[in-house]
Amino acid sequence: METGSVITELEKRLPSKRFEHVLRVTETAKKLALRHGVSVDRAEQAALFHDIAKFMEPAAMRKLLEKNEEDRMLLSFHHELWHAAAGRIIAMEEFGVTDPDILNAIRFHTTGRAGMSTLEKLIYIADLIEPGRNFPGIEELREAAEQGIDVAMKDCIVHSVLYLIDRRAPVFPDSIECYNEHVQRK
Numbered sequence: 340m341e342t343g344s345v346i347t348e349l350e351k352r353l354p355s356k357r358f359e360h361v362l363r364v365t366e367t368a369k370k371l372a373l374r375h376g377v378s379v380d381r382a383e384q385a386a387l388f389h390d391i392a393k394f395m396e397p398a399a400m401r402k403l404l405e406k407n408e409e410d411r412m413l414l415s416f417h418h419e420l421w422h423a424a425a426g427r428i429i430a431m432e433e434f435g436v437t438d439p440d441i442l443n444a445i446r447f448h449t450t451g452r453a454g455m456s457t458l459e460k461l462i463y464i465a466d467l468i469e470p471g472r473n474f475p476g477i478e479e480l481r482e483a484a485e486q487g488i489d490v491a492m493k494d495c496i497v498h499s500v501l502y503l504i505d506r507r508a509p510v511f512p513d514s515i516e517c518y519n520e521h522v523q524r525k
């Protein structure tokens with residue numbers, strides 16, 4: 340797959356702010372991959388595609404997810420969560436991505452899940468800490484990402500779950516399972 344043609348396609352599908360976010364996530368993911376011994380090429384691919392469906396109409400996303408028999412529970416949650424699952428399908432169907440690890444990294448970048456691969460965690464972390472993000476505690480998350488992927492993933496999922504609970508927002512079960520797994524690990 341040509342990186343250049345994916346970037347051209349992203350530019351068409353995303354408003355400039357989101358497009359720039361994707362480029363920053365990609366750079367962050369490549370740096371983390373290099374630092375922690377993950378394939379830079381696969382990190383780049385997963386990062387480029389992670390938000391490809393972010394600006395799809397909710398009705399079109401619903402159709403796509405239903406047609407592909409995606410997790411029904413996802414559709415009962417806010418459509419903000421749907422773009423990750425829709426992105427996986429688009430990467431597969433429109434761009435011919437077949438690598439299951441890359442597809443899972445796209446699929447679980449918003450919720451996390453129990454049993455994430457290193458690449459999945461790396462994309463989740465890069466999405467949260469890319470240089471354009473700014474929220475209380477982000478420097479600690481960036482430092483954790485320097486230390487290790489597992490350390491950082493634990494801090495990131497704790498941050499995300501707390502953020503939702505703070506706002507009395509629903510937490511998707513995959514995120515709770517991800518949280519439980521990380522806080523139970525010694």
Ligand SMILES: [Fe+2]
Pocket residue numbers: 389390393422423448449
């Ligand atoms: Fe996203």
Ligand SMILES: [Fe+2]
Pocket residue numbers: 360364389390466
């Ligand atoms: Fe993102």
